[in-house]
C-alpha cells in the first residue's frame with residue numbers, strides 16, 4: 001500500500017458524493033512519483049452496481065439512480081476504471097487473497113450500513129440474471145415491518161443493519177447517547193440495568209441474521225458462510 005485516504009460523505013446527493021470521491025482520489029494520486037502512478041482504477045460500489053456497463057444502478061441511502069460511475073471516474077482520473085458491488089468485491093478478495101482460496105462455494109455476507117451478500121459458486125462469482133444475486137438484505141425478515149430504502153417493508157436490512165441495531169437498542173430500552181456504540185456493535189455497559197437492553201439487541205440481531213442465513217443455507221448449500229462488514 002502506497003497511500004491511503006479516508007473521508008466520509010457528509011451529504012448523500014450525487015454532486016456531494018462525487019465531489020468527495022474525486023477529492024479523495026486526487027489526494028491519493030497527487031503525492032505518488034511518476035513511476036508509481038497506477039495504470040488502472042477500481043471502485044467498489046454500495047447498492048446495485050453493474051460491472052459490465054460500469055453503471056451504479058441505485059444506492060437506497062442516496063439519490064443515486066443509474067449513474068455512469070465508471071465513465072465519470074475514468075474522465076476524472078484519466079485511468080481505465082472497473083467497478084463492482086462492494087459485497088461481491090469482498091467475496092472476490094476472500095477468494096483471491098483471503099482464507100477461502102481453495103473454497104469454490106461460499107456465501108459472503110456483509111453487515112454494515114446495509115446488508116449485502118455475494119455468492120461464489122463452482123469457483124466463480126454468481127451474479128444472477130440482472131447482476132444482483134445474493135442480496136440477502138432485502139429478503140423479508142419481519143412481515144409488515146419497518147420501511148426499507150428499497151421500497152419494501154420488513155427487509156432484513158431495515159431490521160438488522162447498523163442503523164437498525166441503533167433503533168433496536170433504543171426500542172429495547174437502551175440508554176440515549178449510547179446509540180452510536182450500539183450501531184457499531186461495540187461492547188455496551190453491562191451494569192446499571194443497561195446491559196439488558198444491549199444483550200437483547202445482540203440476541204435479536206443473532207436471531208434475525210441467523211434465520212436469514214439458515215434460509216440461504218437451505219437454498220444454496222454453500223460450503224462456508226463468511227460474515228464481514230465494518
Ligand SMILES: [Zn+2]
Pocket residue numbers: 137138139148149150151152155157
Ligand atoms: Zn429492502
